[in-house]
Amino acid sequence: MKVTHAIFSIALGITSVASALGCSQPASAEPQKAPRVVEIMVHGAFVPDKIAAVEGERLKLRLVRHDSGGCTKEIVFPSLGIRKELPTGQPVTIDLPELKAGELQFECGMGMIKGTIAVAPRK
Numbered sequence: 001m002k003v004t005h006a007i008f009s010i011a012l013g014i015t016s017v018a019s020a021l022g023c024s025q026p027a028s029a030e031p032q033k034a035p036r037v038v039e040i041m042v043h044g045a046f047v048p049d050k051i052a053a054v055e056g057e058r059l060k061l062r063l064v065r066h067d068s069g070g071c072t073k074e075i076v077f078p079s080l081g082i083r084k085e086l087p088t089g090q091p092v093t094i095d096l097p098e099l100k101a102g103e104l105q106f107e108c109g110m111g112m113i114k115g116t117i118a119v120a121p122r123k
């Protein structure tokens with residue numbers, strides 16, 4: 001009898017743990033789409049240097065620099081006030097804010113190498 005009771009308690013315990021885990025997912029009021037990951041290779045240039053996007057989209061840029069020249073050691077988004085160092089061989093991610101329609105420029109720290117994110121207006 002005692003054993004039966006113990007087993008029942010354990011079973012009950014497992015059930016409540018399982019249901020607690022099931023509820024641990026945060027209930028978001030407005031489900032946001034995960035940002036789109038765009039890989040950019042940096043090797044004396046940004047490859048690709050033209051990226052197409054749509055208004056309201058969120059991008060996560062993943063940059064890997066392969067060269068070690070001074071020019072590409074930084075990436076700058078002048079209009080967003082973003083400046084990031086690009087250590088050679090180390091992936092760097094940049095989360096961009098929701099994109100506005102138009103052309104978003106990015107460049108190296110000296111403004112010599114450039115790239116563009118062309119953001120098409122949403123219909």
Ligand SMILES: [Cu+2]
Nearest residue numbers: 071108110112
């Ligand atoms: Cu440069």
